[in-house]
Amino acid sequence: MSNSSSAAKAPVLPHHNWDEQFRVLYQSSSEWIATHWLQIAIAVAIAAGIASALIWARSLGPRLASRSSSGKGWPAVFGRAIQRTGTLFIILLAAKLVSGFADAPWPVARTINVLFGVAAIFQSAAWAREVIIGAIERRTRSDAYSGEALMSAMGLIRVLVSFAVFAIALVVVLDNLGVNVTGLVAGLGVGGIAIGLAAQGIFADLFAALAIIFDRPFRRGDSISYDTSSGTVEEIGLKSTRLRATNGEELIIANRKLLDKEIRNNARRPFRRTTFTLGLAYETPLEKLDGFPALVKGVVEAAGLTYIRCGFMGFGASTLDFDIEFDSESADYAAAYEGRHKVGIGLLRMCAEQGISIPYPTQTTLTAAPDGKLIMPYPDSPEPA
Incomplete structure (x- = not known):
């Protein structure tokens, strides 16, 4: 159990005794080439074919990007990401795929694996950077969000994204190579906190x-x-x-x-709803009060609006209050404003035609003497005949 744990933590390429490592690699490579030259030649030919196919696939990136006429769609983003595929990554990928066929010795195969791992990590970082920046640009360049300030800020955003992505890639590579990255991660964390505190308003x-x-x-x-x-x-x-x-x-x-x-x-909003209260006089006949909602509905529909409801709401100090609701089938504030005006004028006209009174609050003041008798300013009423 302890041996497997120690093996898991051992560096991929030990950093001690580099001369011995290179000597073993050179010796094993020489013997391998001398004894397996035919397999190596076939593997190189296959690798060249694979690399050529991958380079051709990379050339499809611009075509994919050109499918989006505005250059803002996801095909354009992924097309530009494909264009960022490095030639070194393609060569190492082809070499890794054919290394088993050529029966490469352990030092050679291990070297190819390590180099491919490093290239794959940085290539993944390049793809991730392109997709993240492309996604942000896709939003900021749209007609609904474009602005001079945001477009000029893309330079800062590119720097921040690039630094974050490749810093993570570097830490992963060093960790895979057996380097202790605890101090580096801690330093990056402290530096990030310091920068964040110094520019927290801007970043927020x-x-x-x-x-x-x-x-x-x-x-x-x-x-x-x-x-x-x-x-x-x-x-x-x-x-x-x-x-x-x-x-x-x-x-x-x-x-x-x-x-x-x-x-x-x-x-x-699919519509704008208007609600207001209209007070009618207490002297209004019951039949007119009962038919008032139907009259309101006619006024609202005549104004080109959607009638929702109208009904008795409560007893006011000097009025019988009716609640009126109607919709303007548009989110436009100006249209709702104009509709409210038409309904208000229409209600006044309808009440005048129907003989319905809309009273205003009034007060009657009675002044009495200490004995309870009414005094001035009210004149004495004449005695009835």
Whole structure:
């Protein structure tokens, strides 16, 4: 059990006695070439064919990328990733595939495996970098999210992604080669914390911008409500998002603050509902009160809106209150505003035609003397005849 554990932790290529290692590799390679030259020649020919096929497959990358006319789709992203396949990786892959056929000795086969492992790790890092950056560019270049600030920030994003991906690849390679990477990982962690603390505001806004791009709570052109403000999204930037309020003001909100509170995206509403209360006089006949919802429905539909409901809501101080609800079949605020105006004027006209009174609150003040008798300003009423 202890022997297997020790073997698992042993370096792939021991770093001591390099001269002896190279001497053994040279001697075994010479003997192998002298005794297996025919197999080696066949293996080299097969490897050349495999490498040629892989290089041809790599040339398909630009064709795949050209399938997307805008250069923003996933075919373009994967096409550019395929283009980043290195020739050294292709050669080592072909060599690894044919090394068993050529009956390579252990030192040669082990060297090929180690070199291929290193190349495969860095090649995977290059592919991952291209896919990650391509995915981010695919969002930032779209018409709904494009902005000068975000496009200029792509340089910083490329540097950060490249550093992170290749730093991880380097740590993995060194660990596979038997190097103790504990100190390196700790150093990278401390350095990352220091950089993060120094620029936490910038990174917070940057990651918030990326969250907006990928989570898509809203996009450019959407009408949103945030906290006590509302407006149309004009630009999603690196640090802030700009809104155009209905009164023409430009609202600039930090991205991290924008995501900290509830956002209502009005552009994704299938309709806008309007609700208001209309009070009728207590003197209104019961038959007119009972038929009032039907009259309201006619007014709403005549305005081109969708009637939802109308009904008695409660007894007010001076009115019988009716609740009225109707929808504008559009997310456009201007259309809902115009519809509310038409319904309001239509209700006033309908009440006037039906003889229904809409009273306003009034108060009657009675002034009494200490003995309870009414006094001025109310004049004494004449005695009845």
